[in-house]
Each structure stands twice: as structure tokens, then as C-alpha cells.
Amino acid sequence: xxxxxxxxxxxxxxxxxxxxxxxxxxxxxxxxxxxxxxxxxxxxxxxxxxxxxxxxxxxxxxxxxxxxxxxxxxxxxxxxxxxxxxxxxxxxxxxxxxxxxxxxxxxxxxxxxxxxxxxxxxxxxxxxxxxxxxxxxxxxxxxxxxxxxxxxxxxxxxxxxxxxxxxxxxxxxxxxxxxxxxxxxxxxxxxxxxxxxxxxxxxxxxxx
Amino acid sequence: xxxxxxxxxxxxxxxxxxxxxxxxxxxxxxxxxxxxxxxxxxxxxxxxxxxxxxxxxxxxxxxxxxxxxxxxxxxxxxxxxxxxxxxxxxxxxxxxxxxxxxxxxxxxxxxxxxxxxxxxxxxxxxxxxxxxxxxxxxxxxxxxxxxxxxxxxxxxxxxxxxxxxxxxxxxxxxxxxxxxxxxxxxxxxxxxxxxxxxxxxxxxxxxx
DNA sequence: AACCATACGGAGGCTGCCTCCGCTTCGCAA
DNA sequence: TTGCGAAGCGGAGGCAGCCTCCGTATGGTT
Numbered sequence: 001x002x003x004x005x006x007x008x009x010x011x012x013x014x015x016x017x018x019x020x021x022x023x024x025x026x027x028x029x030x031x032x033x034x035x036x037x038x039x040x041x042x043x044x045x046x047x048x049x050x051x052x053x054x055x056x057x058x059x060x061x062x063x064x065x066x067x068x069x070x071x072x073x074x075x076x077x078x079x080x081x082x083x084x085x086x087x088x089x090x091x092x093x094x095x096x097x098x099x100x101x102x103x104x105x106x107x108x109x110x111x112x113x114x115x116x117x118x119x120x121x122x123x124x125x126x127x128x129x130x131x132x133x134x135x136x137x138x139x140x141x142x143x144x145x146x147x148x149x150x151x152x153x154x155x156x157x158x159x160x161x162x163x164x165x166x167x168x169x170x171x172x173x174x175x176x177x178x179x180x181x182x183x184x185x186x187x188x189x190x191x192x193x194x195x196x197x198x199x200x201x202x203x204x205x206x207x208x
Numbered sequence: 209x210x211x212x213x214x215x216x217x218x219x220x221x222x223x224x225x226x227x228x229x230x231x232x233x234x235x236x237x238x239x240x241x242x243x244x245x246x247x248x249x250x251x252x253x254x255x256x257x258x259x260x261x262x263x264x265x266x267x268x269x270x271x272x273x274x275x276x277x278x279x280x281x282x283x284x285x286x287x288x289x290x291x292x293x294x295x296x297x298x299x300x301x302x303x304x305x306x307x308x309x310x311x312x313x314x315x316x317x318x319x320x321x322x323x324x325x326x327x328x329x330x331x332x333x334x335x336x337x338x339x340x341x342x343x344x345x346x347x348x349x350x351x352x353x354x355x356x357x358x359x360x361x362x363x364x365x366x367x368x369x370x371x372x373x374x375x376x377x378x379x380x381x382x383x384x385x386x387x388x389x390x391x392x393x394x395x396x397x398x399x400x401x402x403x404x405x406x407x408x409x410x411x412x413x414x415x416x
Numbered sequence: 417a418a419c420c421a422t423a424c425g426g427a428g429g430c431t432g433c434c435t436c437c438g439c440t441t442c443g444c445a446a
Numbered sequence: 447t448t449g450c451g452a453a454g455c456g457g458a459g460g461c462a463g464c465c466t467c468c469g470t471a472t473g474g475t476t
Contacts, residue, residue, distance in 0.1 A: 021453095025453075025454060028454085028455085048432060050431080059457060061434095061457065062454075064433095169382075169389075169394065169398060170381075172385055173384060173385040173398075174381050176385055177377055180384065181377075186377065190374065193370065193374065194405065196405055197401065227422095231473065232423065232424080236423085256462080256463060257465090258462080258463060259463090266425080269466085270423075270424055272464095273425095278464095
């Protein structure tokens with residue numbers, strides 16, 4: 001994920017695979033991506049694809065040629081951000097305090113989530129469509145998180161029975177409601193409640 | 209909420225207010241509600257309204273006459289369930305162990321949430337449209353939860369700095385992702401992680 | 417029996433989704 | 447340079463959903 005350009009190459013994504021893409025195709029691809037990013041940011045994951053094509057001054061057919069599904073477009077327009085995020089995780093592995101490192105990353109993740117409406121829905125969708133390129137994104141993030149989490153657990157900062165998947169879910173859940181609910185102000189508080197709960201082994205065996 | 213029939217009366221809802229509703233209107237209202245419940249359960253909150261009208265063997269115009277917005281329909285079709293839930297909360301106030309009572313209710317809440325796709329979105333929407341009848345539902349639930357929570361906190365079973373709103377959010381968040389993600393199997397685990405975290409005062413003042 | 421407020425229902429205008437295919441353009445090779 | 451085939455474009459068209467509007471039907475009342 002640190003090698004830009006080597007990211008999963010699809011139907012028409014730019015990169016080195018096969019022939020390099022005609023100039024016009026390339027141009028349209030870029031315009032679409034730009035328009036899409038803006039649209040998704042403004043209207044969330046269900047922005048109108050026709051509108052995106054219109055903004056990009058491109059036929060709707062062209063949009064579909066490059067991005068056969070809405071997911072493909074969503075994914076493509078978030079790849080950069082996701083890259084950044086996982087790079088950040090790698091960097092944080094050198095942080096002396098593993099617990100703090102984890103927290104830092106989670107907040108960075110929150111930051112991104114807040115800024116990009118649609119990212120959340122995308123990640124949620126990623127779980128359903130097992131095996132799609134989309135789900136790669138989620139995997140990458142989970143691995144990034146996984147490394148940080150493992151370190152934090154080894155340092156005793158986080159209870160050890162929590163899996164990356166679970167943490168991911170919970171954190172993700174918080175973003176999701178915050179977004180759906182339109183109230184992002186509470187993210188910090190909710191996140192910290194969540195983390196408080198994970199710091200030490202559960203008190204007693206938890207009854208139910 | 210324990211007085212059925214006295215629930216917020218709207219445009220065309222059955223009840224005692226004003227003239228009692230013409231026979232045909234009443235009939236159609238009921239059919240729509242039935243069809244809607246089925247549709248929302250099967251397809252989630254964005255089931256097709258035209259399909260619902262069709263199933264109810266009623267014109268689309270009639271649907272809109274009774275339920276001017278999708279929210280109105282959603283709300284109406286969940287009112288009964290919400291009633292049940294808040295009654296349950298009241299009953300649980302007599303439970304000897306307040307901590308357990310809270311947990312029990314949360315699981316009941318989970319149960320409902322799992323069974324009714326769409327409930328979650330509805331509640332999320334409820335927050336946006338402040339003051340709508342929809343938001344009453346949320347208020348009612350929060351109050352039900354609030355009473356249980358307060359008791360649990362007084363008994364020392366739950367850390368005292370948590371508000372009903374926050375708990376509601378977090379629990380809600382878990383359902384939401386579980387649903388969006390299609391994976392309801394993890395609800396128990398996630399819920400119990402959440403609760404573990406709330407049992408005792410936070411260890412240390414939590415850094416950030 | 418007659419009347420009219422109340423309610424019905426669907427046509428119609430709009431937007432969005434996605435597919436299909438005739439036309440355009442690029443870029444390679446001669 | 448030119449020519450030509452592959453690659454790409456783009457929008458018409460079919461479908462479905464949203465919601466409004468209004469001519470028509472009907473329940474209930476006098």
C-alpha cells in the first residue's frame with residue numbers, strides 16, 4: 001500500500017498493466033475521479049452518477065465504461081486517502097508508546113471518516129461483497145489497525161481478547177451513526193468511551 | 209407510551225381526535241400499514257413506496273394522503289414495537305439487579321433491531337428532523353433506557369459519567385453496522401465489549 | 417334521496433439507473 | 447503524412463421510483 005501505482009489494477013485503472021490507456025481515456029478517467037470525489041463528499045455515497053458524469057463533462061456511458069459499478073467509483077476515489085491512512089499506521093509502529101499510537105491512528109481514521117461522507121458506507125459495503133476489489137480496501141485498513149493493536153496489546157495497554165476486526169467494527173460503528181445522525185460532535189467522546197472499555201481486562205467474567 | 213391510542217395523533221392516524229375517519233379511509237390505512245411493515249422488514253427503510261401501495265391494493269395517491277412522507281410511514285409501522293419495548297423497560301425497573309436489568313433490556317432492544325431492518329435508519333433519521341413525530345419515538349426509547357441506566361448507575365454497576373444519550377448512540381451504532389454489514393452474528397460480542405467498558409469508572413483520566 | 421366533504425387512484429412530470437450501439441478519435445505503422 | 451483498425455465516446459432509450467395534482471367515486475348525514 002506504500003507503492004502507489006501498484007495498487008490493484010482493474011478494468012481501466014491507470015498503471016503499467018497491458019497497454020497504457022489512450023490519452024482521451026486517461027483524461028476522462030481523471031475528470032471522473034475528481035468529480036466523483038467532490039460529489040461523494042457533498043452528497044454521500046449515493047450521489048447521482050449522472051450528475052457526476054455531467055460535472056465531469058463526460059457521457060454517462062463513459063462513466064460506466066470506466067467504473068462499471070458505483071462501488072468501483074467509490075473505491076477509486078478513496079484509494080488515495082486509504083493509502084495515506086495505512087502509511088500513517090506503518091509510521092506509527094515506531095512510536096514508543098503503543099497505546100498512544102493506536103489512539104492516534106484511530107483519531108486520524110476518525111478525521112478521514114468525518115471529512116468523507118461515503119467512506120463509511122463504502123467500507124460497510126466492502127464486507128458484503130467478499131472478494132471484490134472493494135473489500136481489499138477494508139482488508140488493508142484492518143491490517144494497518146491490526147499491527148497497531150497487536151503492539152498495544154503486547155504492551156498491556158489494551159485487553160488482549162480484542163481482535164482487529166472487532167475494534168474496526170466498533171470504531172466504524174461510531175462513525176456511521178455520527179454520520180447518519182448528522183452529529184459528528186460526539187465522536188471524540190464516544191470514541192474515548194470505547195477505548196476506556198478496552199484498556200484493561202474485563203472486570204469479572206461479565207455475567208451474561 | 210403505555211396508553212395505546214393516545215399516541216401522537218397525526219394527519220390521518222386513527223384515534224379519537226376530531227371526526228373519526230371514514231370507513232374506507234380506515235381500511236386503506238390499515239392495509240397500508242400491514243404492507244409497509246412487511247416491505248420494510250424485507251427491504252429495509254428504503255423499500256419502494258409504490259410497491260407498498262401495490263401490495264396494499266391501493267393507489268399511490270392514497271398512500272401519500274395517509275403518510276405524506278416515508279418517515280411518517282416508517283414511524284407508524286414501528287410504533288407498536290416501540291411501545292412494547294418501552295413497556296418492557298418499565299417492567300424491568302422492578303428487577304432486583306439493576307445492572308442485569310439494563311443488560312436485559314439492551315438485548316431486547318437488539319432483538320427488535322435485528323428483526324426489523326429499517327428501525328435503525330428510522331431512529332437515525334429521528335435525530336435530524338428535530339421536533340417531528342419521528343423524534344418522539346427516539347425520545348421515548350431514550351427515556352426508557354434512561355430510567356434503567358440511572359438505576360444501574362446508582363447501584364454502581366455502570367460508570368456514572370455515561371448519559372442515556374451516549375449509551376443509546378453506542379448501542380445503536382453497533383446495530384447499524386451489523387445491519388449495513390449484513391453480519392448480525394457479532395452483535396452479542398460487540399455489545400458485551402461495550403458493556404464491559406462501562407462497568408467501572410475509567411482507569412486513570414484517559415489521556416487525550 | 418340527495419348532497420357534499422372526504423377520500424380514492426392513477427396519469428404525468430421528473431430524476432436516476434444502466435445498457436446498447438452507431439459514431440469519433442487516437443495512435444501505430446507504413 | 448496518411449490511413450485504418452482498435453479503443454473509446456456519449457446519449458438515446460427502457461425501466462423504476464418519487465411525488466403532485468385533480469377528476470371521479472363514495473360514505474355518511476340531513
